Amino acid sequence: MKIMKKTKDAMGRVGRNLKRDVARNKYVYFMAIPVVVFYICFCYLPMSGLLIAFQDYSPAKGIWGSKWVGFGNFMDFFRDYQFPRLLRNTLALSFELIIFGFPAPILLALFINELRGKHYRKFVQTVSYLPHFISLVVVCGLISNFTASTGVVNQVLSLFGLEPKTMLMDPKLFHPLFILSDIWQTAGWSSIVYLAAISGIDPGLYEAAAIDGAGRFRRIFHITLPALVPTITILLIMRIGNIMNLGYEKIILLYNPTIMETADIISTFTYRRGLLDADYGFSTAVGMFNSVVNFAILLLANKLSRKTTGESLW
Amino acid sequence: MRNIQKAAALAMCACMTVSALAGCGKQDSGSPNPAETKQETKAEPETASGQDLAQEPEESAAAEENAIVFPLEEQVTLTMWAPFNVNAASVMEDYNGSLVFQEMEKRTNVHIEFIHPAIGQDSEQFNLMIASQEYPDMIMGGITNYKGGGDLAVEEGVFLQLNDLIDQYAPNYKAILESNPEAKRQASSDSGIMSAILPMMRQENLCWYGPSIRKDWLEETGLEVPETVGEWEALLEQIKKNHPDSTPLVFHTSGASAGNSFKDRGYDFWGIFMSAYGIGASSGTFGAMYNDNGTAKYAPVEDGFKSYLEMMNRWYENGWIDSDYPARDMDGINALITSGMAGAMVGSVDIASNLFDSQNVEYVTAPYPVLEKGDAVRLRAYDAVASPLGNSVSVTTQCKSPEIAVAWLDYAFSEEGSLLYNFGMEGDTYTMVDGMPTFTDKVLNDPEIPGETALYLYKMQVFPQLRWGALANPSTVKNPKVLEEKTAWTNQGKAELTMPPISLTAEEGDELAKILNTTDVYQNEMVTKFIMGVEPLDKFDEYVEQMKKMHIEDAVAIYQGALDRYLSR
């Protein structure tokens, strides 16, 4: 009884507060309507599909007609012989991507911003995002072409006295190759956000700093970087919250039996399983497992960020 | 902005017309469905027959006539969901642009309204269509795309069981099944259900896959075309000696069935050399299972596989096969061959002729290798009688007139229908020469219409029909050398060591996917290590043990069960 009364009170309080707030910000609420409708229609309504994770789903029977299997799909996944290796590789690749891949566009933006000569700057900027437009099939074709034993990379390395070898057949080299090529593909495109944020900085700040006698480096560290902190923080939180989501497309184009031990990840595993057997229940269960891990990490990261920088996603 | 509004208004209009159309469709499917009730009666074994159908008021007219006579007096429109082909898309909006279907409409007075999903990724779009629970009258490729197969689709009320309809309205198809026991076996499932009308081969299709050798390099060695594994080794050794930088033998996976779960390139995919050791292929449509006289077996754990790996390891160490094969992608393989650095290749002969011709190099094909001279070849690339299954057509429970649908499909199995589908129109696209239909210049030598487009414009490559196979393929007919080579391989041996088109239940499919997804990776990793010499072959037994721990024997047992059921059909 007591609890019910309490919740009722709380609900009433929320209702009253909301009413007051709506009255005060009616235009803001008006603006929120289409946004909320969008999220309800296209994101929350389809979420009933998460139930598929607990089913032996049959498209013909639909969610309400399919057989329930409890946590069977999850257990299949956890019990799989490859599970530890898949989890290890996924986490390792993701962490490495965050550590090395995430700062790359920031550095690139800073470097581009410091370039003297307007036209040169524009040129570099434009060129840097070209790889973003090239399909993965072609990118991966280039990667395996360049890293072959007779490829360009080996030719360069042999100048330093290194033995040429087919790099995609060495399990130790797969992660560095994957990350370097990822930076190559995405750094330019991702740096656009940072460049936009930099261009939003008041030039007056730089002028004032220059008058105070601050050098270039001090200006970078005391004006440019601090101005980027909110953007960096928010993007980093979102990136960290995506730790389990590593796409399969690039890896299936690059891996082969000799490097499976470091290259095989969760998404490639589900992809192969999907080829053998269109099992929606299983892939939804794996997706859900990823989401839960992601969301837990996201909560942590967001909390940490709120405490340290004051920025947070919500 | 105004333009955008205008465009949006246009889009609105388009949207309204379409939803109006969709509304009509819905009404049809929503009304009490004779087909559905009929299907229920048929689900009980042995009760359904002509009399049963006659009891249904809607059916009485058709049943009284007991046959459908084409052309129909009034035009009937049926809808069909059918994957489209990109070569067809270059000359037509949908399959009605094909001469075959224009003629079919004249001959039958049935108009087919095609629903083509975007090309590629058909299975995903198929599943969405099924999930929407609004089905067209007919579906192509339904039995391969439906998870759990045709039987389950019938059981779940999506496809009609066609047995009785075929009995009554498909005399030509029925006659083929009666005359060919293998066709009959493949046309229905283990439980005797026919859930689709399948394409049938008129005669055995030609073998398209095997070894071919550069003619000049072969002549250099002074050796004969190799027949045994030993002769192959002698040849590869000589080629390596003459051309130290070359790769004497390249395995090209194109033209092999695309059933492997991840790329395992560059080794003997179809088991050309493997079969010399008495075992089936290590990969293929059916995982790696093969049928040895009624026993299901899995090649990579058989004893013969160890001897095969010893051979491959020797070849690898000697540099006779590509040292980078695991990482070589298709472009890389093509580059290797066309740069003139390959002595021989195993692959589709169509592609071999393509690749060698582009470098103006002559090639000769070699027979399938055996261990000792005179051994029989027990494995080769082949097509089942009822193939390809993807071209089968099922009739759905929402079909307005299943009898007409079945009769329409049956027409392609009649003599004149088969000629129409395979060769087009007599006098226009083909003429009879010594009793053999022969394509005219219009099909063979039109620079505007390449061979692969002619397949859809002047004849109809897909759809269930009595197939003439390679004999009705303009590209093959045009190239007599390839035709001869294919015939030679076909006559050399039988495809005994292959798994016939068995069917698995949904549970078996799930179980198998679970097992094979794990074993495939391990097996591929280990086989690569054995061949490259990273792991010594002493470890072969350990590897087999590990495979057993991963339940490979359960997977074999599933196949054994399905094979037994198939053989006792």
Added chain:
Amino acid sequence: MITKRSCGEVVFDVFNAVFLGVLSLVFLYPMWYVIMAAFSDPSRFVSHTGLLWIPEGFSLSGFQMVLRTASITTGYLNTILYVAAGTALNILLTSMGAYVLSRRKLYIRRFLSLAIVFNMYLSGGLIPFYLTVRSLGLYNTRWALLLPTAINTWNLIVMRTSMAQVPESLEEAAKMDGANDFVILFRVIMPVIKSTVAVMVLFYAVQHWNAWFHAMIFLQDRSKYPLQLFLREILLSGSMTDIAAGSTGEDVNNVLTMNMLKYCTIVVSTLPILCIYPFLQKYFAKGVMIGSVKE
């Protein structure tokens, strides 16, 4: 900016210019390679290995095949429509959403933010999404390509972050003049963060330009297909797995030309969208006057 550069700065400038120059080459090369490959002679290109600086031979056969097979004109017109209408809708909804989420004192702000971020990490999967869009009557309409992608949450958050940095004093001043929230959003805030808006336009436009998946599952009429879907169709059927499936080797005639398709389609589909970048670039270069950065 008038101060003399110190020795360290000069070294840095030189290093920076050289470093970015080398980097530019690395970034530029793949596109260069694609263009050179697209114009190469298929039978010569196939045996090419290593770096490619000029076309291997010269041939337009790949392009001919693309043009013959895909309905390029229809595709382009549709794509332009989807890009224009879609991006306009995106910017409208995203800016409104971002405005709502950046109101610090708004009662439902945290709840709304959480609810929005939440579905970045959890989605119901393809089938329920498909059925929902169908039940909304969008199947086989152009709206199916516009509405379900009306907001990209990642972009929304970026825009919100940017708006949150606009000093409140600007809004206060506008409010004093009697401006309502719509006026504040579109007249005060958007101009201030126009570099971010330009980025959003670019991101959304490129997203629409490259999109094919929704078109594949929601459109039935080929006359509504965007360019990318046409191109993807030929690309897919050019891939070897498909050729392999035709077990009798029917479609293998053009193995070598098929190989070129992946390069030709990139040239056909990418060059136009590359052209919009320079127009947006001018918004990045100019600093915008802001009183102070955050508070």
